[in-house]
Amino acid sequence: MTEQSPAxxxxxPTQWPVTATDTPFTGNKTSVRTDEIQLPDGSRVHRDYQVHPGSVAVLALDERERAVVIEQYRHPVRHKLWEIPAGLLDVPGENPLHAAQRELYEEAHVKAENWRVLTDVYTTPGGSDEAVRVFLARELSEAEGERYEVFAEEADMRIARVPVAELARGVLAGRLHxxxxxxxxxAYQAALAGEGPEALRPADAPWPARPFAS
Incomplete structure (x- = not known):
């Protein structure tokens, strides 16, 4: 038999039957759930996973192709990581573009006029239902109004603008995680090598993983 790949x-989307469920832990933003699921052969197994509201992230590029990046301490991995602006979808059903614009303002005090969807992913589908939409934001300018008040880990953040090509080299070299x-x-490098950023999905493209009101 010859294997054929669909193109x-x-x-x-597929859902195996859940025959029992329990939530042994509920935190401030996330929880842990245990589901008993029935496999296609009729047997049953238990799966533990994190229930997550979802997230948005923003690759914000200025006119010199520099990305806005933020260094923040992440306790679970015991590292300060360089990241792009990101945050949780705190409001159920919230438009992810609005959430991304808010995060860009709060973390970098920047606004953007041109928005596209870079990619949608499940970060760790074997252990969490977290879905993330990553936006591309261009035509940047300083945001108006007062800077957002920061606290906890955010109080120690550093902000920089780094050429996106340099960031790509850092990812491939294992320096950025x-x-x-x-x-x-x-994803941005792939877009440049393909049909270009203007061919990316519009910022309000449907997102079945986290449906939202228009």
Missing amino acids: PLVDS NTCLALGVL
């Missing part, structure tokens, strides 16, 4: 490849930064930078 193009498309992930397909943040998921959204790596995804955003490499």
Whole structure:
């Protein structure tokens, strides 16, 4: 039998039956759930995973192709990581573009006139239902109004603008490890090598993983 790959490849929504569920932990923003699921052969297994509201991230590029990046301490991995502006979808059903614009303002005090969707991903589908939409933002300018008040880890943040090509080299060299930064930078490089940024999906493109009101 000859294997044939469909073109193009498309992930397909599928749900195996959940025969029991429990939530042993509920935190401030996320929780842990245990589901008993029935496999196609009729057997049953338990799967533990993090229930997550979803996130947005922004690869914001200025006229010199420099990306706005932020260094922030991340306790679970015991590192200060260079990241692109990002944040949780705190409001159920919130338009992800509005959330991304808010995060760019709060973390970098920057606004952008040109927005596109770079990519949509599940960060760790074996252990979490977190979905992330990564935006491309261009035509940057300083935001008006007062800077957002920061606290906790955010109080120690550093902000820089770094050429996107340099960030790509850092990702491939193993110097930069943040998921959204790596995804955003490499997706942008792929867009440049393909049909160009203007061929990317519009900023309000549907997102089945986190449906939102228009």
